[in-house]
Amino acid sequence: MTAALKIVPDRCTGCMQCELACSWSKTGTFQPAASLIRVHIFDEEAAYAPYTCLQCEEAWCMTVCPTHAIVHDEATGTKRIVSSLCIGCHLCSLTCPFGTVFTRPDNGQAAKCDLCGGQPACSAVCPTDAIEFVDVEETGEWFAPWGDKVAQRHAEAFGS
Amino acid sequence: MSGWTGKALHVDLTTGQSRVEEIPREWFEQYWGGRGLADRYLYDLMDPAIDPLSPDNVLIFATGPLTGTSTPCGARYMVVTKGLLTGAITTSNSGGFFGPELKFAGYDLLILRGKASAPSYLFIYDDRVEVRSAESYWGKTVSETEDGLRRELGIPGLRVACIGPAGEKLVRFACIMNDKHRAAGRSGVGAVMGSKNLKAIAVRGTGSVSIAQPEAFWQAVAAMNAAMADHPGRQSFSEQGTAAVMDLTNAYGALPTRNFQQGQFEYAENLNGTAIRATRLVANKACFACTIACGRVTKLDGGADKYLVNMHPRNWKMAGEGPEYENAWSLGADCGVGDLDAVIKANWLCNDLGMDPISMGATLAAAMELYEKGHLTDEQVDLPLRFGSGEALVRMVEATGYREGFGDMLAEGSKIMSEKLGHPEVFMGVKGQEFPAYEPRGFQGMGVAYATCNRGACHLRAWTPALETQEGVDPHTPEGKGEWVAHEQNRTTAHDATGICLFVGAAGGPLETFVPCYAAATGLPVTLEDALVVGERTWNLERLWNLRAGHSRATDTLPKRLLTEAFTEGPSAGVVVHLEPMLDEYYRTRQWTSDGVPTPEKLSQLGLDSL
Known part of the structure; x- marks a missing residue:
C-alpha cells in the first residue's frame, strides 16, 4: 500500500x-x-x-541524474532530490515526460514534489x-x- | 517587509525611464495599501483639475498587502487615476492573476506618467523594466494582444493587462482588461491608458510575499475559510454566479428596465443565474486564491450563428466569459433584450474590445429611448435602435468599440451623447457615469449611495440591498439610509485597501474575518475599528481630491426621472427618490458641511489637516 x-x-x-x-x-x-x-x-x-510529479516507478529523472542526487525514499514512496548532491544541470527536467521537475528560483537547483x-x-x-x-x-x-x-x-x- | 513589498515602481512613459521608490512607512500605516495608498500618491503627484487625457494624468496600479497571499480571494489590484467619464478620482478594481504577479515581481504600486511617443507596452520581469514597441499590437483585440505577447515573450506564467481597440480610440468607458476576461472596468481607465500610447503591461514575477506572524496568519485564514465554507452566499455565488441577484432585484421592482422606465423586466428569467447555469455554463472560473469561483465560462448553444458582426475577427469562438449580473442587466434588461445569446455575444465583444459593459448597455439604452420616442431618426443611426433588438445590441457594441457610424456617438457615453442630441434627460447616472443595475426607486438607499460615491454612480461602495431586504426594513423610506451608506462606504474602502475581493463580504467572510489576516501578514496590531478609520480617512481624502477637481454638492445628485417620476405598477409603484433628506443625513454622519465639504475638525481628527 x-x-x-x-x-x-x-x-x-x-x-x-x-x-x-x-x-x-x-x-x-x-x-x-x-x-x-x-x-x-x-x-x-x-x-x-x-x-x-507522478512519482514514477520507473523514474527517468532518477536514472539520468549524473550525481545520483535523486533517490527513492522508502518511507513515502517518493523520488526525492538530495540538494547537497544536485549540481543544477537539469538533465532530470529535460528527461521528465511530464515536465514536473522544476527550477528553484533561489539557487537554480532542480526541485520536485516530495x-x-x-x-x-x-x-x-x-x-x-x-x-x-x-x-x-x-x-x-x-x-x-x-x-x-x-x-x-x-x-x-x-x-x- | 512582510505583507507589502515596500516598493513603488515609477515609469515615465515620455522618457522610458523607470525608478524604484521605498514607500513611506507612515503611508502604509495610514492607508494600508491598494486603493488608499494609491489615492495618497495620486493626491501628491497630480493636480486634480487637469484634463484626464493629459500626459500629466497619473495612472496607478495598486496591489494590497493581502494580494498574492492565501487569504481567500486575495487576487485584487486597483487602478487609480482621474476618470475620463467622471472627471473625478476613480478607483477601478480587478481580479484575475495580474495583480498578484505584479506583487511577485516586487511592487506594491506601479505608477505611470507621461505619454509614449509611439504605441508601446511595458515589460516587467522582476527587476527588469522596459518600455517596448507595441506597433504590431495596436488595433488588436484584447485576446489577440495577450496571445501575441505570450508568443513574443515565451515566458511561462506571464500575465498581461492591456487595452483593446476601445481604449486606443478613447471610448470614454474603455476598460483595462487583464487575463483576457477580467476588467478594471469603470470610469474610462482604459482610455487614460490609451491616451498614454500604452497598449499593454506584461509582467512576470518570481519573487515572494512573506508573512510577519505565520502562526496567527494561518489561524486567521483557517477561521475565514471555515466561516465561508458552507455560507449560503458563497454557495449562491459558486452555483449561480452573480446573476442570481437578478431574481432579487426583479422581485423588489428594482431591476431597471428600458433605461429606467420600468422597474421589472418580463424576460428576467431568460437572463438570471439559473438560466445561465442550465443552458450556457461550461465551467466556473476562479481568480487567484479564490475559494468561491463565481466566474462563468459560457458557450453559445445553437445561437452561435445569430447576430454576426462585421469587423470583429472572431465570429464566434465557442467559449468566453460572462455575463455577470451587471452585464446581464445592462446589455439585457436595460436594453429590453431578453435573448441570452445576444447578451452573451455583446458581453464577449465588450471584453475583447475592452469596454465597460455597464456603461455600454446603459448608453445604448438611452439611445434606444431617444429612438423609440422619435428624437433619433433612421438617418442618424445605422439600424433601428428598438428596445429588445438583439441585432441592434450586438452590432452597436461592435460599432462603439471601433467608433464606427453611430457607434462614434455611443462611445462618448450617455451623458455627452444625450447632451449632444439635445435630450440630457435620458442620461441615467451620476457625475457622468452610468448607473449600475439597482433602481433607487426600488431600493431608496441606492439613491444616496450613487449620489455620494466618489467615482460616480457605483454599486460597490455601499450595496444597500444588504440592508433593505432585511426583515423590518422598508426599502422605500429614506430614513437611516444616509447614515448607513456613510458607514458602509468606510467599510468597503478599508476592504479595498487590503487586496481582497469585495465578494467575500457576502460569502461569509466580511471585514471582521480578514482584518486578523492583515494584522498577522503585516505585523501591525490592528483591529476592526482601525480598519474603519482607514476607510474613513481614505474616503475623505478622495472627497478632498474631488472638490479640487470641481465636484461639490451640486454633482452629488440624481437624474430628475428618479426624483419626480414614479412607476405606476409593480412592487415599487408610487415611489420617488427622496434624495435631499438622505443627503443631509449623510453629510451630518460624515461631519461635513451642508455643502458637502469635510469640516476642519473632521480633517484634523483623521490626520488630513495638513493636506
Whole structure:
C-alpha cells in the first residue's frame, strides 16, 4: 500500500491555492515560482488542471541524474532530490515526460514534489477537493480512461 | 517587509525611464495599501483639475498587502487615476492573476506618467523594466494582444493587462482588461491608458510575499475559510454566479428596465443565474486564491450563428466569459433584450474590445429611448435602435468599440451623447457615469449611495440591498439610509485597501474575518475599528481630491426621472427618490458641511489637516 495524489481536473477552478500552499511549505513565503505543483490553464477549452510529479516507478529523472542526487525514499514512496548532491544541470527536467521537475528560483537547483514527506499541503488546501491524497494499490483506474483517450487520438492521427 | 513589498515602481512613459521608490512607512500605516495608498500618491503627484487625457494624468496600479497571499480571494489590484467619464478620482478594481504577479515581481504600486511617443507596452520581469514597441499590437483585440505577447515573450506564467481597440480610440468607458476576461472596468481607465500610447503591461514575477506572524496568519485564514465554507452566499455565488441577484432585484421592482422606465423586466428569467447555469455554463472560473469561483465560462448553444458582426475577427469562438449580473442587466434588461445569446455575444465583444459593459448597455439604452420616442431618426443611426433588438445590441457594441457610424456617438457615453442630441434627460447616472443595475426607486438607499460615491454612480461602495431586504426594513423610506451608506462606504474602502475581493463580504467572510489576516501578514496590531478609520480617512481624502477637481454638492445628485417620476405598477409603484433628506443625513454622519465639504475638525481628527 502506498499513497498518491489523485488529481480530478473537472473539479479544478484554477485558483492556485495549491501553488501558494506548496510554495509556503518549501520556502515559508508565498512564491508560486517556487511551487512544485503548477496549475495549467487550457484557455480555449475553459479547463484547468494542476500537475505535479507522478512519482514514477520507473523514474527517468532518477536514472539520468549524473550525481545520483535523486533517490527513492522508502518511507513515502517518493523520488526525492538530495540538494547537497544536485549540481543544477537539469538533465532530470529535460528527461521528465511530464515536465514536473522544476527550477528553484533561489539557487537554480532542480526541485520536485516530495509529497511534503507524507502530508501534502496542496491537497489539504484545495477548496474544491480537486487534489485528493489517497491510499492506492495502483493508479490504473485513474489513468486508464486517459490512456484510452491518448490511444484513440493516436489511432485517429496515424490510423493504427 | 512582510505583507507589502515596500516598493513603488515609477515609469515615465515620455522618457522610458523607470525608478524604484521605498514607500513611506507612515503611508502604509495610514492607508494600508491598494486603493488608499494609491489615492495618497495620486493626491501628491497630480493636480486634480487637469484634463484626464493629459500626459500629466497619473495612472496607478495598486496591489494590497493581502494580494498574492492565501487569504481567500486575495487576487485584487486597483487602478487609480482621474476618470475620463467622471472627471473625478476613480478607483477601478480587478481580479484575475495580474495583480498578484505584479506583487511577485516586487511592487506594491506601479505608477505611470507621461505619454509614449509611439504605441508601446511595458515589460516587467522582476527587476527588469522596459518600455517596448507595441506597433504590431495596436488595433488588436484584447485576446489577440495577450496571445501575441505570450508568443513574443515565451515566458511561462506571464500575465498581461492591456487595452483593446476601445481604449486606443478613447471610448470614454474603455476598460483595462487583464487575463483576457477580467476588467478594471469603470470610469474610462482604459482610455487614460490609451491616451498614454500604452497598449499593454506584461509582467512576470518570481519573487515572494512573506508573512510577519505565520502562526496567527494561518489561524486567521483557517477561521475565514471555515466561516465561508458552507455560507449560503458563497454557495449562491459558486452555483449561480452573480446573476442570481437578478431574481432579487426583479422581485423588489428594482431591476431597471428600458433605461429606467420600468422597474421589472418580463424576460428576467431568460437572463438570471439559473438560466445561465442550465443552458450556457461550461465551467466556473476562479481568480487567484479564490475559494468561491463565481466566474462563468459560457458557450453559445445553437445561437452561435445569430447576430454576426462585421469587423470583429472572431465570429464566434465557442467559449468566453460572462455575463455577470451587471452585464446581464445592462446589455439585457436595460436594453429590453431578453435573448441570452445576444447578451452573451455583446458581453464577449465588450471584453475583447475592452469596454465597460455597464456603461455600454446603459448608453445604448438611452439611445434606444431617444429612438423609440422619435428624437433619433433612421438617418442618424445605422439600424433601428428598438428596445429588445438583439441585432441592434450586438452590432452597436461592435460599432462603439471601433467608433464606427453611430457607434462614434455611443462611445462618448450617455451623458455627452444625450447632451449632444439635445435630450440630457435620458442620461441615467451620476457625475457622468452610468448607473449600475439597482433602481433607487426600488431600493431608496441606492439613491444616496450613487449620489455620494466618489467615482460616480457605483454599486460597490455601499450595496444597500444588504440592508433593505432585511426583515423590518422598508426599502422605500429614506430614513437611516444616509447614515448607513456613510458607514458602509468606510467599510468597503478599508476592504479595498487590503487586496481582497469585495465578494467575500457576502460569502461569509466580511471585514471582521480578514482584518486578523492583515494584522498577522503585516505585523501591525490592528483591529476592526482601525480598519474603519482607514476607510474613513481614505474616503475623505478622495472627497478632498474631488472638490479640487470641481465636484461639490451640486454633482452629488440624481437624474430628475428618479426624483419626480414614479412607476405606476409593480412592487415599487408610487415611489420617488427622496434624495435631499438622505443627503443631509449623510453629510451630518460624515461631519461635513451642508455643502458637502469635510469640516476642519473632521480633517484634523483623521490626520488630513495638513493636506
